[in-house]
Amino acid sequence: MSExxxxxxxxxxxxxxxxxxxxxxxxxxxxPQLGARRALKEAMRxxxxxxxxxxx
Amino acid sequence: MNRLLLWFHQLGSPPNFHAFAGxxxxxxxxxAVPLIALGIYLGLAVVPPDYQQGDSYRILFVHVPSxxxxxxxxxxxxxxxxxxxxxxxxxxxxxxxxxxPIGAWFTAVTLATGSLWGKPMWGTWWTWDARLTSELVLLFxxxxxxxxxxxxxxxxxxxxxxxxxxxIGSVNIPIVHYSVEWWNTLHxxxxxxxxxxxxxxxxxxxxxxxxxxxxxxxxxxxLLARTRAAQLVAESGKEWVQRLNPVRxx
Numbered sequence: 321m322s323e324x325x326x327x328x329x330x331x332x333x334x335x336x337x338x339x340x341x342x343x344x345x346x347x348x349x350x351x352p353q354l355g356a357r358r359a360l361k362e363a364m365r366x367x368x369x370x371x372x373x374x375x376x
Numbered sequence: 377m378n379r380l381l382l383w384f385h386q387l388g389s390p391p392n393f394h395a396f397a398g399x400x401x402x403x404x405x406x407x408a409v410p411l412i413a414l415g416i417y418l419g420l421a422v423v424p425p426d427y428q429q430g431d432s433y434r435i436l437f438v439h440v441p442s443x444x445x446x447x448x449x450x451x452x453x454x455x456x457x458x459x460x461x462x463x464x465x466x467x468x469x470x471x472x473x474x475x476x477p478i479g480a481w482f483t484a485v486t487l488a489t490g491s492l493w494g495k496p497m498w499g500t501w502w503t504w505d506a507r508l509t510s511e512l513v514l515l516f517x518x519x520x521x522x523x524x525x526x527x528x529x530x531x532x533x534x535x536x537x538x539x540x541x542x543x544i545g546s547v548n549i550p551i552v553h554y555s556v557e558w559w560n561t562l563h564x565x566x567x568x569x570x571x572x573x574x575x576x577x578x579x580x581x582x583x584x585x586x587x588x589x590x591x592x593x594x595x596x597x598x599l600l601a602r603t604r605a606a607q608l609v610a611e612s613g614k615e616w617v618q619r620l621n622p623v624r625x626x
Contacts, residue, residue, distance in 0.1 A: 324421065328431035333496050337489040338416060341438040344485045345412070348478060348598055349405075356605030363612035370613075 388467050390607050391616045397600040404597030411590030415441075418583035432496050436580070439489040440568075441587040442482045446514060447549055449479035449595060453521070454546040457539035467603070469535035470610070472542060473525050474602035478595055480518035487511060498562060506555040507563035514552055517545040531610060 327334040386392050419437030426433040453475035460468035490508065491501045502508065521538045528534035556565045567576040568584075576584075611617050 327434070328425060330430065330432040330434075330496055333432055333492045334420075334434050337435045337438050337492045338420065340488050340492075341442065341485055342416075344481050345594060348481045348594075349601065352477070352598075352602050352605060356602075356609065359609045360605070360612060363609050367613050367618070 388465055390467075390611050390614070393467060393607065394604055394616075394620075397604040401597050401600050401604070404593050404600065408590050408593035408597060411586045411593065415583045415586035415590055418586065423579055423583055429497060432493065435489050435493040437583050437587055439486060439493060440584065441591045442486040442489065443511070444588065445591050445595060446479060446483040446486050446511070447552060448592070449475050449482060450514065450518075450542075450546065450549055452595075452599075453479060453542050454549075457542040460539045461536065461543065466532075466610075467607070469532070469539065470603045470606045471599065472539050473521075473535060474599050474606060476518050476521045476525070476538075476542070478598050478602070480515060480522065482591075482595075483511065483515040483518060487515065503562055505561045505563055506559035507552070507561050510548060510552040510555050513548055517542075517548060521545070 325331060325335075387396060415437060419434055423434070423437075425431045453472050456468045456472035456475065459465055460472055487508075490511075494503070495501050521542050524541055525534050525538035528537060555561060556563055568574045574581075608617060
């Protein structure tokens with residue numbers, strides 16, 4: 321098992337590469353979700369203000 | 377109009393695309409996650425070490441699929457940018473602009489993992505070789521498209537300008553691809569051929585194939601999710617968004 325983690329002496333290079341790859345995939349999905357939610361809320365609030373102002 | 381054309385035509389309508397993407401996003405990630413997990417498992421634990429590079433070559437299974445995606449996504453962005461500029465289709469503008477950040481992620485990972493592979497094998501993190509340099513230019517093109525899109529306030533004008541830059545930048549795609557043939561590079565040539573015989577050991581193909589299909593599915597899922605979100609923001613004043621969105625109540 322420890323041999324598996326040692327990766328024939330290349331542990332740092334191999335594990336960092338795979339970690340970066342997985343981290344990138346997670347960020348690729350999570351970051352836009354957070355950003356979009358914020359942007360949508362903002363846009364909705366703007367719409368509500370416009371709607372409230374136009375009411376008699 | 378035949379049914380396929382009609383379907384395409386209707387997909388251009390935002391509420392229809394919203395529903396369509398909502399249906400397909402879970403399937404895309406449902407295919408992508410198991411395949412990428414399988415690829416990682418096979419690549420790290422099952423495939424035997426290389427006779428020359430030992431275990432360091434396992435980086436290939438994240439580096440090569442990322443590099444292919446970096447070019448594939450640029451091609452997808454170019455096609456959508458072209459459609460957006462010629463036919464002024466709003467959905468294509470959103471699709472093209474959603475491609476840029478995904479492509480930038482894959483390009484960044486390609487460069488980082490390439491660097492992490494280059495250090496133990498070539499003895500250097502970086503060299504100004506044609507393949508590495510053109511891939512770095514690719515990253516700057518993605519960032520340029522994103523920056524230009526965000527720099528202009530009027531959203532449709534911003535999309536047109538950014539699509540134009542994407543289209544011009546596509547000249548870099550064949551340069552990245554053929555750099556290892558046109559110039560004498562430290563980076564090796566390709567060992568995988570779609571047509572003809574690959575010079576790669578057959579044992580290395582299953583994890584690579586799982587990663588290639590997995591990353592494609594991931595890209596489509598991410599593209600649909602980003603486009604769907606961007607469209608929702610762009611259309612937030614429209615009635616169909618107001619009707620479906622719970623944020624309005626809060």
